[in-house]
Amino acid sequence: MAAKAGRSFFGRWGVHLAVLAIVIVWTLPTMGILVSSLRDRDQIIVSGWWTALAGSEQTEAGRLAGPDAQIERDGRFVIEGLLFEEGDPRRISAFGTRATAPTATEAGVEADLGDGVTLTVEADSRYVMTSPVAFEGRGQRVYFSALSPPRFTTENYETVLLSEGIGRSFVNSLTVTIPATIIPILIAAFAAYALAWMRFPGRAILIAVIIGLLVVPLQMSLIPLLKLYNGVGAFFGVPAKTYLGIWLAHTGFGLPFAIFLLRSYIAGLPREIMESARIDGASDFDIFVRIVLPLSFPVLASFAIFQFLWVWNDLLVAMVFLGTGRDQLVLTGKLNALLGSRGGDWEILTTSAFVTIIVPLIVFFSLQRYFVRGLLAGSVKGG
Amino acid sequence: MATQIISAIIVIIVGVGGCVAYFWGANRLLELVFPARGTSGKTAIDNLRRQGFIRPWLFVGPALLILGVYLIYPVVETLRLSFLDRGGQNFVGFDNYLWAIGDREFRISILNNLLWLAVVPAVCTFLGLVIAVLTDRIWWGTIAKSLVFMPLAISFVGASVIWKFIYEYRAADQTQIGLLNAFVTWLGFEPQVWISIPFWNNLFLMVILVWIQTGFAMVILSAALRGIPDETIEAAVIDGANGFQIFWKIMIPQIWGTIAVVWTTITILVLKVFDIVLTMTNGQWNTQVLANLMFDWMFRGGGDFGRGATIAIVIMMAVIPIMIWNIRQANREADGG
Structure with missing residues (x-):
């Protein structure tokens, strides 16, 4: 329908091109860190990641062999050799002998260095230098521009996972996320069932309160809870920043949305099923466990994905309720710390960022159906 | 690190187990205190009504408790703190x-x-x-x-x-x-x-x-x-x-x-x-x-x-x-x- 109407306005190809452009703009940023995380530091510094497949051009300096390598041939003194080691994949495109003109001569062309001295450097780094008189002093210094073929490495991943502490933070993030995803589900499901199918005084007010709480900014809770945690910690002589504390905090912050989402789904289940079960003598508890929970699987999955993504990606709650020690710093916090301490080290930052986003991306792409369903059902929530 | 993973797993089991135990146990207790079966006529009906009165609160109870501590109390407390000084001790009005x-x-x-x-x-x-x-x-x-x-x-x-x-x-x-x-x-x-x-x-x-x-x-x-x-x-x-x-x-x-x-x-x-x-x-x-x-x-x-x-x-x-x-x-x- 919309397609038919649209043909006259947007050209057939215009739509394809416009969407293609949008998709490129939206994926390019993520591509950038993925590609960069696979390149080594030297390549990242000298060339943009989008040139990764073209190889990178780099100007370097080297020294030819000294006078003791010279041989006399046809009345001229000759020094021969290789600038690179055997098997080096780089190719030389140009060379020179002065730092001010490092690429004065193309590879394979004979350069005149004055006083009858000539130097030729081939693309494969083989060089020949000749002179009418014997060479003296140190070997000749040469500058050259070398083209490295595309090269990818997983070295960065080894570095960040093992020595930068990202590996440890990954475990910390899992430790925070999994209980903080599971705990609210059961609590919310019971409450949602009661609010959907049981009659009791104050029900309507409770529902209104929960809808109101949906949009309460997290910022409202931070200071009182921080004080409360510090107080509890001091009273019992335990640390104020614990995993238990953050699990409960995430449970609390996720609960309004969980109840809201689950209630609207559970309220939509067919009345006949519950009534026939009740006639058969089932209590509310039986009905909930045997009928409502299994039927609610899709919405439970939706909420679980939401909560997982939200907790995994959270920085604020973790910064307030968890410490910054190695054993408590989560991935987002670690990445934030790295932005400060390793500001320009893009090989570390891009790789760490990719490790941080890979888990949510996998969850997202594999369970997108449930995610979208939850989004459509609960789009009142502020995120 | 290994202990951290193990303790996380234990918490999941304890947490989920605790939730299940609470809901099941509370429901069980309710049925024991106000038995509907095995009692005669009027008592059974009265007890059923009492069960129906209490049970919703057993179901929403944990959620209410957590919402109260983590969202409702903080909203009130933040409002109060905004009228106090930096340490939260002295009233400073609209300062x-x-x-x-x-x-x-x-x-x-x-x-x-x-x-x-x-x-x-x-x-x-x-x-x-x-x-x-x-x-x-x-x-x-x-x-x-x-x-x-x-x-x-x-x-x-x-x-x-x-x-x-x-x-x-x-x-x-x-x-x-x-x-x-x-x-x-x-x-x-x-x-x-x-x-x-x-x-x-x-x-x-x-x-x-x-x-x-x-x-x-x-x-x-x-x-x-x-x-x-x-x-x-x-x-x-x-x-x-x-x-x-x-x-x-x-x-x-x-x-x-x-x-x-x-x-x-x-x-x-x-x-x-x-x-x-x-x-x-x-x-x-x-x-x-x-x-x-x-x-x-x-x-x-x-x-x-x-x-x-x-x-x-x-x-x-x-x-x-x-x-x-x-x-x-x-x-x-x-x-x-």
Whole structure:
């Protein structure tokens, strides 16, 4: 329908091109860190990641062999050799002998260095230098521009996972996320069932309160809870920043949305099923466990994905309720710390960022159906 | 590390087990105290009624307790703290609010938040709508949508690293490794330090949130567009409306409610924007926003809870109209159904 109407306005190809452009703009940023995380530091510094497949051009300096390598041939003194080691994949495109003109001569062309001295450097780094008189002093210094073929490495991943502490933070993030995803589900499901199918005084007010709480900014809770945690910690002589504390905090912050989402789904289940079960003598508890929970699987999955993504990606709650020690710093916090301490080290930052986003991306792409369903059902929530 | 994993697993088991034990045990206890079976006539009916009276509270009890401790009590307490001094001991009246009005950084934050509010929800909704309309009419639209949707799964910190890399600046004589500066120099202009250009740097930070949230707007609006009855559009086509007229006069009015939902959802998110500013600039170069300022005051110089709470209240006041609208909307739906 919309397609038919649209043909006259947007050209057939215009739509394809416009969407293609949008998709490129939206994926390019993520591509950038993925590609960069696979390149080594030297390549990242000298060339943009989008040139990764073209190889990178780099100007370097080297020294030819000294006078003791010279041989006399046809009345001229000759020094021969290789600038690179055997098997080096780089190719030389140009060379020179002065730092001010490092690429004065193309590879394979004979350069005149004055006083009858000539130097030729081939693309494969083989060089020949000749002179009418014997060479003296140190070997000749040469500058050259070398083209490295595309090269990818997983070295960065080894570095960040093992020595930068990202590996440890990954475990910390899992430790925070999994209980903080599971705990609210059961609590919310019971409450949602009661609010959907049981009659009791104050029900309507409770529902209104929960809808109101949906949009309460997290910022409202931070200071009182921080004080409360510090107080509890001091009273019992335990640390104020614990995993238990953050699990409960995430449970609390996720609960309004969980109840809201689950209630609207559970309220939509067919009345006949519950009534026939009740006639058969089932209590509310039986009905909930045997009928409502299994039927609610899709919405439970939706909420679980939401909560997982939200907790995994959270920085604020973790910064307030968890410490910054190695054993408590989560991935987002670690990445934030790295932005400060390793500001320009893009090989570390891009790789760490990719490790941080890979888990949510996998969850997202594999369970997108449930995610979208939850989004459509609960789009009142502020995120 | 191993002990941490094991303790996490134990907690999951204990936590889930505890929840199950509570709900099952409480229900069991209720049936024992007020038995409905095995008692005669009137007692059984009375006990059943008592069960029906108590059981809902057993079901909602844990949720109420947690909501009370983690959301309701803090709202009241934050309001109280905003009238107290930095340590929360002495009553200072409206001093914190007066301080806020006079504070330069607070005013910058308010202006920036207003700028964010004016730009981000509008741009996200507009782009989301355009992409939803475009992708609905091509065969690979689902894949395209998936890719535009993807940033929604990425954390704000991760997104900040991604975009910081794009805004990366190198001196003009060096190779630009940031995509934006490479593009700008390719066009023949000078490279710029994007995140420190006053005023415009705010827009560069907003781009990050737009990049993340457009997918959200697109998915919701796409579903709404599909819900438009074919007849209305066919009728318009027969009447000779062109694509542009159909879009503005037939489609948009029918999804107006959904546009409002998307708009307000992103508005609430924008009010709370924190991670992006913290990681990109930490409020330097006039990019401060309320949520980051509040976090700053929570810990600055040992923490000033009075000022922090005051800033939180300012954010909350901006949310209250949306909250009231949501509740009224929900009540209307409940009455209708």
